[in-house]
Amino acid sequence: MKYYRSHVLVSVDPECVKRGAHEILDALQDELVAEGLIDEVQVLETSRIGDPAQGPDMMVYPEGTHYIGLTANDIPYIVKEHFLKGRVAAKFVAPEKAAVESELSAPTIKEIRVVLRNCGKIDPENIEEYIAEDGYMALAKVLTDCTPDQVIDMVMRSGLRGRGGAGFPTAKKWSLARDAVLPEKYIICNADEGDPGAFMNRLVLESDPHSVVEGMIIAAYAIGAVRGYIYCRAEYPIAVRTLNLAIRQARSMGLLGDNILGTNFSFDLEVRMGAGAFVCGEETALMSSIEGKRGEPRPRPPFPAVKGLWGRPTNINNVETYANVPQIILKGPEWFASMGTEKSKGTKTFALAGDVSHTGLIEVPFGISLREIVYDVGGGIKDGKGFKAIQTGGPMGGCLPAQFLDLPVDYETLGQAGSIMGSGGMIIMDDETCMVDIARFFMEFTQDESCGKCTPCRVGTRRILEILERICAGKGKHGDIETLEMLCKEIKTTSLCGLGQGAPNPVESTLKHFRHEYEAHIYEKRCPAKVCKSLIRYEISPEACTGCTVCARNCPVTAITGERRHAHIINPDTCIRCGICMQVCNFNAISIK
Amino acid sequence: MSPIKSLEDLKRVREEALEKRRVKANSGEIQIIVGMGTTGIAAGARETMKAILDTIEKDSLTGIIVTQTGGFGLDANEPIIQVIVGDQPKVTYGKVTAEVARQIMKEHVVGGKVVQEYVIQA
């Protein structure tokens, strides 16, 4: 993969095209070649950015500069200014968006609930409630009206892509499994949702289990599978219970088992529980685990569609992918394809967590911007604080700073921005978050979850973690940043599975976008966000201190001294930075330095 | 439950399920639905459920059906309950602690007045 220092997104909204967007694209291409920048700057087309009436417009990342009202003649000037001289071509820059208040009062982007449509609306423990919402109608339609090929064709036309993270076209996966020659095929639902901060699948499994079961039966019919497994994390006991109940009810109603709905199609399903291993979310590791072995990934090819569970052709999709299928059949592939962007169709569920007002699950069409997700749907940052970064894609994703907020969300754009779609977890961080601490935190996770098979991942993540721990402890030294960068690159290129390949992302992205924070920790021994305990000091302001002694009495290590009615002092060598003194002080005399 | 053998069978089951809902709505009975997904439970939905059931028992209330659903995806508002009186629109309440549940039972379920303070959009 090629690395670009900048990305230029040109809006090809119909209105912008009318106003000359294609000429802009050509001019950019020519000028970048002429200046020898074509390997450094990537030009991409995107949907609408700003108001098309002010188009054609384009967005330059990572700076997030929005240029408007362009003509092809302006491009040579902008390229020279922006990419050669490194300064903004001010006269084309769009005026700053109005303050946050006006954004909040803007019409709320409505969520579109396809996968979550029944969540919180039906009793998940009663199959009749699902049937009342047209449940199993798609299955009946498929079994009575369609050949397996027609089913795959419908999924193909819908443009559905795997919701587990990689975004592989679902229909393609299905036809591979359908075309596999070995008999006795299997189908698996990956419900091992292990990404911290991602809980979309849990909600679907707990609240609408039959939508997944129905989707799996349809997939089984399409590829000709005899048996299916739902591999669910043991951390989700309620989901496991609800699923088991759903399967029992479906079986007793003749929707699973022999001769489903009176046809000659037979298929049955069971739930397999994980036992707490993150790597089992990886499909080959997951299959090893179902077979009762250590959940270690194996090299691909052979792909599961050819040689999967017990060496048989196997189709693996994620919970959300299957849950979309009945709706595609019922409402038609064209309906589904009408939502989203050119390459990413339909909707996506995201889990919002962290410092956002409305934590929880959302479902939005692809192409929505991160800003709309955080501010319109998510209600903005908690407690009126400022936005610092958004981490998308789970522990192997990247942290994106504010200048990426207008990025339209789909599989491709997030990848280009240095993060990933992942399964859909989004952690929003406010301006009091230390990005070095966050990077350390994610490394702790991947280091712990590395299965140990590939040395670069096993040892490399440990080395990175050691360095980050040292930096957070105020013992960072010259060369640390460079060593980190080198390790990241090594691990990425030499690991077998997605875990190792993605593990350095949080470090790489924070190094790229928040390098100054690393530098402050290492060279100035300062944590700008005042989070890293070894790099902060509590101080009492002699002016504000009344000598009431309450801090000294509450200090667990008697680090505070001073006489009554005289200003007190904290001894930094004894102080353990617990912050109790600051909490108990009635005069706001204590602050963090 | 008898097995469904054809598309017609399935349609019949669907009609029956919809009919059951209509009967419920027309019976004048009050439905209370408690979100009992993991998030709801973690936020205290069990105590909420208990408070509702206790109130019904203690005050010998009748004509109330208490059921459960999964999660709503509105985690910041958990625990969540919904109250449906007859054919009136569903009212969704957020942050329903045991105490709030008792208040809703008294003012809305018995008194017929929606407790605006805790109403959320769902």
Add this chain to the structure above:
Amino acid sequence: MTGETIDKQTVMNAVEKAVQRYGASRDELIPILNDVNRSLGYIPAEAIEEISKLLKVSRSQLFTVASFYHMLSTKPRGKHVIQFCESAPCHVAGGREVWVTLKDTLKLESGETSPDGLWTLITTSCLGVCGVGPVILVDDDIYGNVTPDQIAGILARYH
């Protein structure tokens, strides 16, 4: 429980019940280990031996599987197991303070069991209830929106 060894008969019963439930097949190994772990609190060496016999899988293979998964323990655990979600969303939402308070209150580090055998403190991967983080799990009871000052009250329910 720590301090008391589980008598052999109890171990045998647990293993037998699990194997009967799932069938004596290699494919069912993880469900069986999960069941035994759940009923005994951990997987004692005697259980490994017995499962090895019944499933005709070598003990070393069983150990490599049992040690791979976080939720399976080959060491005895306390009467109540407290699991703290150490994932990023909980961390960002104030989990650090909760974790420190838990460790201070129990006087335990991660992975340790109290001398009286009452508590084991461990961390867990994401429990998927991030919207109400920080989250702790005591045995099977899940607590969300936990603040440091609630810890003592939550633990008191298990005395």
